[in-house]
Amino acid sequence: DGGITQSPKYLFRKEGQNVTLSCEQNLNHDAMYWYRQDPGQGLRLIYYSQIVNDFQKGDIAEGYSVSREKKESFPLTVTSAQKNPTAFYLCATAGLATPEPREQYFGPGTRLTVT
Amino acid sequence: DQQVKQNSPSLSVQEGRISILNCDYTNSMFDYFLWYKKYPAEGPTFLISISSIKDKNEDGRFTVFLNKSAKHLSLHIVPSQPGDSAVYFCAASNMNRDDKIIFGKGTRLHILP
Numbered sequence: 001d002g003g004i005t006q007s008p009k010y011l012f013r014k015e016g017q018n019v020t021l022s023c024e025q026n027l028n029h030d031a032m033y034w035y036r037q038d039p040g041q042g043l044r045l046i047y048y049s050q051i052v053n054d055f056q057k058g059d060i061a062e063g064y065s066v067s068r069e070k071k072e073s074f075p076l077t078v079t080s081a082q083k084n085p086t087a088f089y090l091c092a093t094a095g096l097a098t099p100e101p102r103e104q105y106f107g108p109g110t111r112l113t114v115t
Numbered sequence: 116d117q118q119v120k121q122n123s124p125s126l127s128v129q130e131g132r133i134s135i136l137n138c139d140y141t142n143s144m145f146d147y148f149l150w151y152k153k154y155p156a157e158g159p160t161f162l163i164s165i166s167s168i169k170d171k172n173e174d175g176r177f178t179v180f181l182n183k184s185a186k187h188l189s190l191h192i193v194p195s196q197p198g199d200s201a202v203y204f205c206a207a208s209n210m211n212r213d214d215k216i217i218f219g220k221g222t223r224l225h226i227l228p
Binding site: 004006040041042043044045048090091092102103104105107108109111 | 124147149151156158160161164204208215216219220221
């Protein structure tokens with residue numbers, strides 16, 4: 001069935017380690033996005049990609065990296081340079097060619113805890 | 116600088132009554148507005164949207180009103196049901212600029228029995 005998959009649901013890492021969060025979609029959507037949610041902060045954009053092999057920084061890209069080698073996949077790496085990595089991470093997609101291109105569809109999220 | 120503001124962090128409404136969630140924006144270039152609903156530990160789900168060429172859009176129990184001169188939009192839910200208890204995010208975008216959506220910080224809605 002169609003949708004957006006984020007795995008795992010919960011992830012635990014030690015401070016100083018890089019960690020990669022996966023996001024896969026079979027909606028054939030062109031654009032993919034990464035957000036983080038912190039209590040009282042809403043959703044903040046980390047990185048986004050509108051086409052394969054291209055991506056742009058969002059509002060809080062420092063300490064993160066991404067790649068877009070395939071249309072279906074947009075993994076996010078949380079590096080040791082990210083000062084407050086513990087958060088709920090959400091991946092989203094949007095079909096830019098659809099009648100309502102700006103409606104983003106979200107995955108179930110990954111809660112990352114770094115200790 | 117917050118471009119999309121939801122000034123009420125939480126709201127409690129009796130079941131069966133009307134819930135009204137408010138949102139203000141500062142960027143006059145925004146031309147498309149969305150509301151998302153989010154349950155804990157889940158991704159947000161799209162609820163309803165409105166283009167800046169309209170002032171009202173209705174979908175079942177949900178209606179969004181847009182007042183461009185006041186840079187204000189509101190989401191009305193009537194009648195409110197227990198399953199409506201969630202966090203609601205207001206969001207805005209500018210079609211001509213890029214495909215980014217700017218989210219507000221959300222309003223937690225509690226539907227009381």
